[in-house]
Amino acid sequence: MERYDIAVIGTGPAGLEAAITAKVRNKSVLLLGNKGSSDKVSKAHTIQNYLGLPNVSGEDMAKAFLDHAKGMGIEITEDKVNAVYSMGQYFAIQCHGGDYEASSVIVAAGMSAMKPFAGEMENLGRGVSYCATCDAALYKGRTAIIVAYDAEDEEEAEFLAERAEKVYYLPQYDYAGNLGGNIEVSVDVKPSSIAYNDGVATLETDKGTFKADGIFILRQQIAPSQLVPGLQMDGNHIGVDRSMATNIKGLFACGDITGAPYQYIKAAGEGNVAALSAVSYLAELKKAQN
């Protein structure tokens, strides 16, 4: 498997800046995220205080950022990250679409406004999981509920349904798909809480109760403490020092995920620092290996 120098998770200003700075420093970069930057950028009305881009619309700012990255030959890999594991000398990055390796990782995944369902966090890793493709092998002959937030998740449902006996698919977006067979789609169903008892996962909704062997919640984004086992948090944010280092050697964080103020230029500035810290870390790592 190709081992990248630096994996950057997130394509908002922090992630894009980290990627271009890493590229300037001649590092191989895996940039995981969204080809449209981030919703928080592209859907913003007008930004007044991103120095150098006066009075810019979110759409134009996203375009300027993406053009900058593209012009430097940086590609965005559209995949959702399920977990990042420190393996000592490198990191294993488990995504919905496959696995990757990198010598260092920069988490720039932003802050999700999404609140977990009641019972979600308590049952993570037991009845609840965030990646259907990752766990599909465990679902041979079993049943699963998928709470989905994006049309792209339909592919994941189909993959899971090849193994599972039955899949309940609850789209939380405007569903226009054609899932069928052993996938039962229920639209306009709002989940409220999750329980897990005696091997049965129960999802309460405004349209009644769903039961299965497990529940997959395909969030666009998952809590950073769940993303990276052992990561030290500072409240809801990843704890970092001024070099953007976390408590895990070789893993850095930047942007909204490290705390307020939630501002574009602050995020970009931190992305720059995180990338240069990762570059220093790689130099140390190389020295230690020689």
Next chain:
Amino acid sequence: MERYDIAVIGTGPAGLEAAITAKVRNKSVLLLGNKGSSDKVSKAHTIQNYLGLPNVSGEDMAKAFLDHAKGMGIEITEDKVNAVYSMGQYFAIQCHGGDYEASSVIVAAGMSAMKPFAGEMENLGRGVSYCATCDAALYKGRTAIIVAYDAEDEEEAEFLAERAEKVYYLPQYDYAGNLGGNIEVSVDVKPSSIAYNDGVATLETDKGTFKADGIFILRQQIAPSQLVPGLQMDGNHIGVDRSMATNIKGLFACGDITGAPYQYIKAAGEGNVAALSAVSYLAELKKAQN
């Protein structure tokens, strides 16, 4: 005297971003620096990693930054700061061209590559000073040496010469002025060291020894520890936390002066954070006063 909400010292990316963010937050801003941004910006060759401004020349970047500030009605006051004093509820800012007051201060003065002369730091406030206009009153009937780095300093020499008996002027730049009278100009003289004994300041140079009651070194920039009495340093940099707060309440710092990496986007990001921290401080201050 008008008391500004926020005084920003420095017109590189950190200072300009701090000023525009403060302005967005409806604060009155005194921006002290250079109408051409900073030399470090305007003279840079090409910058590749300022997200949103791909492959930009330093000159174009400085223009983009200055246009942004100008478009928001921010004016730059061209003056050199000699000292910042915390007065409890406000700050007194002593400049070569006059004095100012502000409720909070953001130091974004960059890093000077200039090394002090041997003996300079030891004799600061005794035989050595950084502002001739500030101390002119003390020089009635006395003699002074001025080491100058900019044609603008000639005005300061003339002001001092109105009081002093004799001024030795040693320009360290291409001198094309017409100073005369009791000002003796010596070009191409390289100072090396300073001593101060029994009330006599001695400047050793490659062209011999100069003696006077005091020596003025009109640096473009002075060491931050000299700029703000009591300011806690972290090596050569101002010590700050992630909110860009220093050890002095109401005084913040950002950009190169707070440490590496010396990068434009990092500096701008910190300027944003410093401004928002100053805004929070002003809100607290107002609450405490009510």
